[in-house]
Amino acid sequence: MNLLSTLPSTLAQAGFPAPMEPATLYHYLVVSALMFCIGLIGFLTRRNLIIMFLCTELMFQAAGIALIAFSRFHLNHTGETFVIFVLTIAAAEAAMALALVVLLFRRKETLDASSWMQMKG
Amino acid sequence: MRPTPTPPPPAELLLDGLISPILLYGGCILGALGVLLALPKRGLSPQIIGALVAALAFGVVLVGMGVKAGRLGLPNFNFYLFATIALGSALRVISHPRPVYAALYFILTILASAGLYVLLSAEFMAFALIIVYAGAILITYLFVIMLATETPTADQVEALSEYDRYSREPVVATVLGFMLVAALTTLMATGVSQLTRPTETAVARDINQLPGRVDAALRSAGLLHADESIGAPAGQESIFLAANDGLPEHVSIAYGNDKSQFRTISSDDPKWPSDLKLSNIEGVGFTLLRDHPGSIEVAGVILLMAMLGAVVLAQKKVELDEKAKLAAQNRSLAAEFLPQNSPLMPPPHDGSPNLREADVHGAPSGFAVASNKVGGAA
Numbered sequence: 001m002n003l004l005s006t007l008p009s010t011l012a013q014a015g016f017p018a019p020m021e022p023a024t025l026y027h028y029l030v031v032s033a034l035m036f037c038i039g040l041i042g043f044l045t046r047r048n049l050i051i052m053f054l055c056t057e058l059m060f061q062a063a064g065i066a067l068i069a070f071s072r073f074h075l076n077h078t079g080e081t082f083v084i085f086v087l088t089i090a091a092a093e094a095a096m097a098l099a100l101v102v103l104l105f106r107r108k109e110t111l112d113a114s115s116w117m118q119m120k121g
Numbered sequence: 122m123r124p125t126p127t128p129p130p131p132a133e134l135l136l137d138g139l140i141s142p143i144l145l146y147g148g149c150i151l152g153a154l155g156v157l158l159a160l161p162k163r164g165l166s167p168q169i170i171g172a173l174v175a176a177l178a179f180g181v182v183l184v185g186m187g188v189k190a191g192r193l194g195l196p197n198f199n200f201y202l203f204a205t206i207a208l209g210s211a212l213r214v215i216s217h218p219r220p221v222y223a224a225l226y227f228i229l230t231i232l233a234s235a236g237l238y239v240l241l242s243a244e245f246m247a248f249a250l251i252i253v254y255a256g257a258i259l260i261t262y263l264f265v266i267m268l269a270t271e272t273p274t275a276d277q278v279e280a281l282s283e284y285d286r287y288s289r290e291p292v293v294a295t296v297l298g299f300m301l302v303a304a305l306t307t308l309m310a311t312g313v314s315q316l317t318r319p320t321e322t323a324v325a326r327d328i329n330q331l332p333g334r335v336d337a338a339l340r341s342a343g344l345l346h347a348d349e350s351i352g353a354p355a356g357q358e359s360i361f362l363a364a365n366d367g368l369p370e371h372v373s374i375a376y377g378n379d380k381s382q383f384r385t386i387s388s389d390d391p392k393w394p395s396d397l398k399l400s401n402i403e404g405v406g407f408t409l410l411r412d413h414p415g416s417i418e419v420a421g422v423i424l425l426m427a428m429l430g431a432v433v434l435a436q437k438k439v440e441l442d443e444k445a446k447l448a449a450q451n452r453s454l455a456a457e458f459l460p461q462n463s464p465l466m467p468p469p470h471d472g473s474p475n476l477r478e479a480d481v482h483g484a485p486s487g488f489a490v491a492s493n494k495v496g497g498a499a
Binding site: 024029030031033034035037039044053054055061064068073074075078080081083085092093094098099107108109112 | 139140156160179182183186189190191194195196200207208211212215220223227234237238241242243245246250254257258261262265266268271283284285288289290291293294295297299301302310313314318401404407408412416420423424426427428431434435437439440441442444445449
């Protein structure tokens with residue numbers, strides 16, 4: 001079947017060393033911008049601490065898509081390398097933030113961000 | 122990096138070449154409306170309509186870009202599939218009232234982004250993303266969601282917390298967010314249309330540094346005989362000659378008694394192995410370990426500190442707040458004072474149709490007892 005035989009080359013967009021059109025890059029950048037802003041809106045509107053941190057992960061993810069798209073456009077691997085560091089930071093951030101969330105939850109027994117409005121004591 | 126001649130920046134924004142501005146900004150407004158409708162709100166909250174409107178806006182923008190880009194600049198059709206899944210589940214992450222489902226939808230976003238990475242021929246990062254994000258980070262999130270949930274009382278097992286049901290200032294956030302989208306897409310269109318496409322691949326040369334692989338590939342293709350080996354002639358740094366100036370690649374081969382004679386094999390040769398190029402993971406490895414060794418050290422230190430910090434934070438004993446202490450006392454007293462067969466507790470085997478009714482009627486009196494007791498003790 002024709003579709004099956006062309007599937008690998010269809011999936012990896014025409015092999016790495018082939019250059020990429022700027023319009024194609026723009027498609028990926030638009031997706032990245034949209035995902036970043038969805039994450040931003042979520043961070044601003046949701047009140048659950050855990051979901052707020054989930055939204056920061058969404059923003060990391062959007063930055064990763066933009067980095068990989070630029071890396072593909074410029075035909076080098078520096079962007080992908082930086083996504084590795086983004087993953088590292090995301091993992092460290094998740095560990096710390098979630099430890100803090102558990103700590104805060106044990107103190108007030110609620111995950112509502114606005115119950116921590118007064119930062120004293 | 123090679124210095125490239127940059128064209129002087131034009132006076133006006135170059136948005137027109139990639140998408141019609143009216144369509145883009147119309148799509149932004151429509152998308153903002155959709156996201157606004159999809160967010161959980163007080164009162165009427167038509168989430169499905171919101172999602173449909175947002176999907177319509179995304180489709181309009183994609184069609185607008187497709188018409189302008191023409192046949193040449195269109196991405197692979199898989200791009201549309203993965204982008205729609207990624208953005209749709211991202212919208213569900215921020216609009217689902219239950220945190221567990223939000224985390225599961227986030228995993229779907231990650232999987233679709235991994236698909237986008239594969240389309241951009243970053244296979245290694247796609248797998249790393251699935252393993253690290255979907256496999257490790259999201260599991261941590263799910264554990265914390267399960268740990269940090271308020272113990273539900275018998276009458277509100279299915280109830281959602283107030284802070285999960287309503288979002289905070291959805292209008293302002295959505296308007297600001299989509300203004301950011303409009304600004305970003307406009308500026309990116311300008312930047313993208315000024316980019317010069319690279320003429321050479323810097324990574325293609327790196328295969329010079331893997332002579333063992335070149336040797337094995339040529340040998341298995343039958344281009345290299347038993348008594349020959351690859352090797353550069355004196356004064357020549359690289360085994361590849363004329364690799365990057367548009368001519369076919371040549372590998373120089375040393376042969377003869379003391380390997381003093383040289384011949385070259387060209388990539389025009391019909392037997393030239395087609396897989397003799399740097400794979401994605403080899404390229405990433407070269408960039409990571411050769412070009413950014415210091416960053417790896419820093420990343421290691423950050424991970425170590427995060428681990429120590431998480432352990433220290435989790436060990437810390439915390440005092441309950443006054444209010445939370447009262448609430449906890451209230452709950453334990455309520456559990457203690459209610460006998461096992463009270464209407465508040467779900468009956469062990471009984472069918473459930475009248476359970477909810479019993480809960481509704483039983484709840485106020487049970488809590489009145491408990492709070493009286495606390496008041497007396499204080």
